[in-house]
Amino acid sequence: MSGGTAAHVLEEIFRREAGRVLATLIRLLGDFDLAEEAQQEAFAVAVEQWPSHGTPANPRAWLISTGRNKAIDRIRRDIVFRTKISGEISAAESNLDAAPDAADEEVFGDDRLRLIFTCCHPALSEEAQIALTLREVCGLSTQAVARAFLISEETMAQRLVRAKKKIRDAGIPYETPEPSVLEQRIEGVLAVVYGVFTEGYAATVGVRLIDVELCEEAIRLGRLLDTLLPDHAGVMGLLALMLLHDARRESRTSDTGDLVLLENQDRSQWNRSEISEGLLLVDRSLSIRGQVSSYAVQAAIAALHVRAQESSSTDWPQIVGLYEVLLRLQPTPVIELNHAVAVSMVDGPGRALDLIDSLAARGRVTQYHLLHAARGRLLQKLGRINEAREAYSAALSTTMLEPEQRFLAARIAAIQGICEAPVSG
Amino acid sequence: MNYLLLIYANEAEMMRIGETALKKMTGEYMDFTKSIVQAGNFKAGDRLKPVSSASTVRVRNGKTTITDGPFAETREQLGGYYLIEAKNLDEATAIAARIPGAQTGSIEVRPVWPPMT
Numbered sequence A: 001m002s003g004g005t006a007a008h009v010l011e012e013i014f015r016r017e018a019g020r021v022l023a024t025l026i027r028l029l030g031d032f033d034l035a036e037e038a039q040q041e042a043f044a045v046a047v048e049q050w051p052s053h054g055t056p057a058n059p060r061a062w063l064i065s066t067g068r069n070k071a072i073d074r075i076r077r078d079i080v081f082r083t084k085i086s087g088e089i090s091a092a093e094s095n096l097d098a099a100p101d102a103a104d105e106e107v108f109g110d111d112r113l114r115l116i117f118t119c120c121h122p123a124l125s126e127e128a129q130i131a132l133t134l135r136e137v138c139g140l141s142t143q144a145v146a147r148a149f150l151i152s153e154e155t156m157a158q159r160l161v162r163a164k165k166k167i168r169d170a171g172i173p174y175e176t177p178e179p180s181v182l183e184q185r186i187e188g189v190l191a192v193v194y195g196v197f198t199e200g201y202a203a204t205v206g207v208r209l210i211d212v213e214l215c216e217e218a219i220r221l222g223r224l225l226d227t228l229l230p231d232h233a234g235v236m237g238l239l240a241l242m243l244l245h246d247a248r249r250e251s252r253t254s255d256t257g258d259l260v261l262l263e264n265q266d267r268s269q270w271n272r273s274e275i276s277e278g279l280l281l282v283d284r285s286l287s288i289r290g291q292v293s294s295y296a297v298q299a300a301i302a303a304l305h306v307r308a309q310e311s312s313s314t315d316w317p318q319i320v321g322l323y324e325v326l327l328r329l330q331p332t333p334v335i336e337l338n339h340a341v342a343v344s345m346v347d348g349p350g351r352a353l354d355l356i357d358s359l360a361a362r363g364r365v366t367q368y369h370l371l372h373a374a375r376g377r378l379l380q381k382l383g384r385i386n387e388a389r390e391a392y393s394a395a396l397s398t399t400m401l402e403p404e405q406r407f408l409a410a411r412i413a414a415i416q417g418i419c420e421a422p423v424s425g
Numbered sequence B: 001m002n003y004l005l006l007i008y009a010n011e012a013e014m015m016r017i018g019e020t021a022l023k024k025m026t027g028e029y030m031d032f033t034k035s036i037v038q039a040g041n042f043k044a045g046d047r048l049k050p051v052s053s054a055s056t057v058r059v060r061n062g063k064t065t066i067t068d069g070p071f072a073e074t075r076e077q078l079g080g081y082y083l084i085e086a087k088n089l090d091e092a093t094a095i096a097a098r099i100p101g102a103q104t105g106s107i108e109v110r111p112v113w114p115p116m117t
Helices: A003-029 A034-053 A059-081 A086-098 A105-119 A126-137 A142-148 A153-170 A180-200 A211-226 A234-248 A272-286 A296-307 A316-329 A333-347 A349-361 A369-379 A385-399 A402-420 B011-015 B019-038 B089-098
Strands: B002-009 B042-047 B055-058 B061-067 B075-083 B104-110
Touching: A003 A034, A003 A126, A034 A059, A034 A153, A034 A234, A034 B019, A086 A142, A105 A126, A105 A211, A126 A153, A126 A180, A126 A211, A142 A153, A142 A211, A142 B002, A153 B104, A180 A234, A180 B089, A211 A234, A211 A402, A234 A272, A234 A296, A272 A296, A296 A316, A316 A333, A333 A349, A333 A369, A349 A402, A369 A385, A369 A402, A385 A402, B002 B011, B002 B055, B002 B089, B019 B042, B019 B075, B042 B055, B075 B089, B089 B104
Parallel strands: none
Antiparallel strands: B002 B075, B002 B104, B042 B075, B055 B061
16 A cells, blocks of 8 residues: 555545544543543554554444553553552543443444534623634534634634633533433523524625635534434435535625626536425424424425525515514514515515514614615615615614625715716616 | 521612512512421521612721621622522522512522531
8 A cells, every 4th residue: 555545545544533523522531621631642653553454344443442542651651750640540440341342323423422512602702602612513623613704823723722720620521412412402402503503604794795614513513413313304405405405505605706696696516416405304303293403394395495496486475474473483583584585576675675674673683784785675676765875874884794795895986987977667 | 417598688679669579579578488487497587678779898907997888789688688598499489489589580509508516
C-alpha cells in the first residue's frame, strides 16, 4: 500500500469514527476535556503505528481502548500532583470492563445520543448548546465553529470552556433523559439542529447568504438523530424540512452571490435526490398518529413549493391552509408574516397588507427586515409606489446581510426608475 | 452532589393570598417535604420570614455596618430553601419542579461545592 493511500484510509477512518469514539470516551472517562485529549492521543498513536503494523480489525474498539489507556496514564501522572483523585482513576478503571470490545452499534449509538442530549441541555445557553454540538458531536474545530458565528477563535474557545465548566459544576448528566421529559428534551435538540441549519441557510450577517458547511452539518445531525431515534415525527419532519430547503440551495443565489427569489429560481438546478428523500420523510412524519410536528408542517409547505413544475402552478390555497395549521401549533410573528405572503397569492395584495399591518401594529417585529420587504412588495403591487419605497428603505436599514442589502437597493433603484420615467399609456 | 434550591416568590402577592389558599399551600409543602425525606433527597429546608425582617451586614476596613434590608425592589424575593442531594442536575431540577412555589414563583437551582478539606 502506498503512503498516500494509507494516509487516505486513516483520514477516512478518523472522519467516520471521531464522533463515536469521543462519545464513548466521554462516558467512560466522565469528562469532556479528558476525553478530547484521549481521543487526540489515540489518533496520534494510530498515525504512528497503523501504517507499519497494519490497521486493526476493529479500528473503533482499538481507538477507544487506546484513548482510555492514555487517559488512565494521564490520571495516574496527575496523582503525583493531586492526591485526591483516586476516585477518578478507579471509576475509569472500573468502566474498563464495561467498555464494549466489539463494534456494538447499539452501545455506540446510545453514547452518541447521550452526548447530543448533554450538549443540548436546556441549562446551557442557546449559543453554548449550538457551539458545543458543532464542536463535540459534529467534530468541527473550534476555529471552524468560531468562523461560522463570525467571532474570534479565542472568544469561541472561551465560550466552549465555560459551557464545559457548567456541565461539570452543575452536574449536567451524560444520560438520555427520563421518559417523562424525553419529548421536551428532543424538542430542545431539534431546535439546536434547526438553529445550526437556519444560520447556514440564511446567515444573519456577513457577505455570504448561505454557509454550506453549516447546512451540511445540520443535515448530518438530522440523519444521525433519525438513526438514533427512528420513526420520530419531529426528527423526520425536521430532516425533511432541511432537505427540501437545501435542495434549492444552488438556485437561491446567482453566480455573483446575489439573492434570487423563489419565483425566479431555475428549478432544473434543484437537487432531485434531496427532494425525493425529503418528500418521503414528510409523508412518513405526517402519517404518525397523534404527533403533528410543526417541522413536518413547514416541510409540507416546502414540499408544495418543490412539487410545482413552475412557479405559476404552485398550490397557494393549500399553502395558506398549512400556514393556518402552523399558526395554531406555533403562533409566532414570522409564521404570521409568511401566512400573509401566501394569502397575497390567493386573495391579492390588499388583504395580505391588512394582515401585515395588523401584525406590525402589535409591535415586536418592526426590526425584522423581511416584514418591511414583504410590505414593500405588496405596496408596489398595489401601485402605492412612494410607500413601497419607504418600506424597502426600512428593510434596507434593518438587514445586516450584504446580498439582502444589494437586493433591496436594486428594488429601490427600480422604483426610482418608475417614478422618474415619463408617464406613458 | 448537593444542590441548594432557592425559592423565589412575590412577597406582596403571597401576603394577599388568603386563609384557604395559605392552608392549601402549607399542606402541599408538607406533602412535598415528606416525599423528598422518604426518597432520601432531603438534607435541610426552611421557610424564611419576610424581607422586611432582614438585615444586611458588611465589614469594611474592620468596621461593621448593619443596615435594614435588602429592600424588596425586585419582583421576586427569596422566601425559603431546600438543601437536597441529587445524582445530577436533571434529578435536582425534577425535584425543584415539584416545589409548590414553582407554580407561581421560580426556583434557582445551585450546585453546592463539596466541603473544603
